[in-house]
Amino acid sequence: MDFDTIAAIATAPGEAGIGIVRISGDRALDISDKIFKSERISSLTKEEERKLVYGHIINPKDKKIIDEVLIVYMKGPNTYTKEDVVEINCHGGIVPVRRILELVLENGARMAEAGEFTKRAFLNGRIDLAQAEAVMDLISAKTDSGFDVSLNQLEGSLSKKVKDLREKLLSMLAQIEASIDFPEHDVEDSTYRKLMDGGKEVYQEIDGLLDTVYTGRILKEGLKTVILGKPNVGKSSLMNALLRENRAIVTDVPGTTRDVIEEYINIKGIPLKIIDTAGIRETNDVVEKIGVDRAKELINMSDLTITVFDASRELSDEDLEIIKLIENKKSIILLNKTDLDNKIDKKDISKHIPDKKIINTSVIKGDGVDILEDTLKDMFFTGEVKINDNIIVNNVRHRNQLLKAKKDIEDAIEAIKAGLPIDLFEVDIKNCWENLGEITGDTVGEDIIEKIFKDFCIGK
Ligand code: GDP
Numbered sequence: 001m002d003f004d005t006i007a008a009i010a011t012a013p014g015e016a017g018i019g020i021v022r023i024s025g026d027r028a029l030d031i032s033d034k035i036f037k038s039e040r041i042s043s044l045t046k047e048e049e050r051k052l053v054y055g056h057i058i059n060p061k062d063k064k065i066i067d068e069v070l071i072v073y074m075k076g077p078n079t080y081t082k083e084d085v086v087e088i089n090c091h092g093g094i095v096p097v098r099r100i101l102e103l104v105l106e107n108g109a110r111m112a113e114a115g116e117f118t119k120r121a122f123l124n125g126r127i128d129l130a131q132a133e134a135v136m137d138l139i140s141a142k143t144d145s146g147f148d149v150s151l152n153q154l155e156g157s158l159s160k161k162v163k164d165l166r167e168k169l170l171s172m173l174a175q176i177e178a179s180i181d182f183p184e185h186d187v188e189d190s191t192y193r194k195l196m197d198g199g200k201e202v203y204q205e206i207d208g209l210l211d212t213v214y215t216g217r218i219l220k221e222g223l224k225t226v227i228l229g230k231p232n233v234g235k236s237s238l239m240n241a242l243l244r245e246n247r248a249i250v251t252d253v254p255g256t257t258r259d260v261i262e263e264y265i266n267i268k269g270i271p272l273k274i275i276d277t278a279g280i281r282e283t284n285d286v287v288e289k290i291g292v293d294r295a296k297e298l299i300n301m302s303d304l305t306i307t308v309f310d311a312s313r314e315l316s317d318e319d320l321e322i323i324k325l326i327e328n329k330k331s332i333i334l335l336n337k338t339d340l341d342n343k344i345d346k347k348d349i350s351k352h353i354p355d356k357k358i359i360n361t362s363v364i365k366g367d368g369v370d371i372l373e374d375t376l377k378d379m380f381f382t383g384e385v386k387i388n389d390n391i392i393v394n395n396v397r398h399r400n401q402l403l404k405a406k407k408d409i410e411d412a413i414e415a416i417k418a419g420l421p422i423d424l425f426e427v428d429i430k431n432c433w434e435n436l437g438e439i440t441g442d443t444v445g446e447d448i449i450e451k452i453f454k455d456f457c458i459g460k
Pocket of ligand 1: 229230231232233234235236237238336337338339340361362363364365
């Protein structure tokens with residue numbers, strides 16, 4: 001495919017050690033020859049390919065030095081975009097990268113749109129659509145496990161599975177075609193049986209992929225967790241105990257009036273995303289300070305509540321109120337401060353709220369925290385989560401396509417079962433094939449492609 005030459009700042013804006021301006025397209029070398037000067041070489045020729053070359057970016061108009069840089073030229077097609085690529089490593093900071101980008105644009109490149117480098121990698125056939133989406137998921141990953149899942153998809157695990165399924169569907173279609181083309185070979189039971197077997201196999205595999213969606217979401221976004229309890233029961237101490245032993249990633253979410261702090265704690269491979277941690281820490285009490293309505297809201301938003309009670313005090317009305325709130329929610333209950341004289345035990349709680357996991361803890365002494373961690377893992381994953389061995393669907397678009405494909409193959413199976421004329425379910429199988437193809441981008445419209453890449457960041 002023929003494209004114009006694009007350029008963008010590839011690094012995040014702000015002060016940093018280095019910044020990178022990336023150029024991709026036929027004119028990349030041309031442009032860099034115009035603006036890059038080195039004492040050692042006159043041009044980035046083939047001998048210099050894939051080597052970092054030291055020199056200066058100089059404005060060809062007034063010969064003024066723009067910055068001191070290291071530049072690398074990578075000849076297509078073995079590059080990110082499959083086109084010729086030049087990357088200019090300049091000093092980090094807003095000014096040098098912007099100046100260099102402007103100069104590159106003045107000398108023949110066009111400003112790249114969001115995700116355009118990756119889009120070219122897709123359009124030029126280096127990666128498929130699911131892999132391109134994995135690139136974006138990698139960049140935006142906030143959890144280690146989310147990153148690992150996406151890396152796996154970038155390597156092509158999901159794509160391969162989808163391709164295999166489409167092959168199976170194609171061979172089913174071929175069987176149907178053969179039966180239609182030669183009506184004198186009356187469509188035998190064995191053909192129906194084969195189609196039925198094929199259909200069921202495809203159905204099961206799609207269903208298996210859909211089964212991973214929940215895990216995929218948790219690994220990607222974290223298990224949304226609310227820690228509840230009256231003041232002084234030990235919520236902050238629990239948070240601190242969990243944080244001490246487990247790596248945490250803290251991100252600020254800009255764009256809200258008050259910056260929300262999201263805290264991710266990695267527990268036995270499960271990322272917990274603690275909702276409104278600031279609330280817990282600063283106000284010392286979720287329910288009292290933020291009110292029952294907000295507490296309810298938080299509970300509804302969450303995948304899990306960890307509710308803490310103080311074993312050294314009798315249950316109060318407030319405790320009972322909290323119990324009511326978590327009745328229908330996935331919850332773990334901690335009976336904390338068991339190192340003190342106990343006024344209540346597990347039974348006092350379970351008689352109000354049966355069927356919940358209750359753990360005795362002394363957060364201060366560190367007792368029971370490991371049981372909490374094991375319980376968490378057992379609750380959300382049966383067995384180890386081996387990301388590298390499994391295909392895990394973690395992208396909403398992929399899930400939706402799989403759901404459509406599942407419906408198609410279900411319809412086909414129904415029709416086969418009912419012994420309907422063979423060409424009647426041909427269309428279902430074809431739809432299934434197409435819907436799966438939209439995951440990898442084999443059968444996808446321009447509008448969908450546009451929509452996917454629009455959400456990328458500039459420079460990727
Ligand atoms: P929060 O208001 O629920 O966040 O409770 P904090 O974590 O601030 O704890 C309140 C008080 O209880 C602090 O003085 C803690 O040191 C103490 N505390 C927390 N956990 C335990 C525990 O397991 N045993 C004892 N004896 N004290 C604890």
